[in-house]
Amino acid sequence: MTYILVPIIIALVIMVVVSLVRGIVAFLKSTKMDLERDSGASATEMQLMQNKMMFARIKYQAAAVVVVAVLLAASR
Template sequence: MTGFLILILAVLMGMTVLTLVRGIAAFLQGTREDLERDGSTGPSEIQLKQNKLMFQRILYQGAAILVVALVLFARK
């Protein structure tokens, strides 16, 4: 059981890092566009993508924390 949870934890950690890197890439892509555009038109497509990626990263981190808690509980 613990081995399976460790595997799930590794996958979640990988997904967290992947989502973080994708979010940073989206941020770098959108920085120049965001500086040059008029802010009264609402959020741009790249800003919405950044927000979506940040939310996904938080979900993966939360799931990883839950798995760590389960691993610690299973070892007792």
């Protein structure tokens, strides 16, 4: 069981890091775009990408926590 769950945890951690980096890149791009555009407009594409990456990061973190809990329960 451990041999299956540890690679899953590693994959989930990698997915968390990737979504975090993509969210930070979208944040930096949206900040630059926000300085150059009108403040009365709706959400930009980069802001929507930020939200999407934040949700993905939270989802992957929750999945990693569940897998760690299963691993701890299985190791008893």
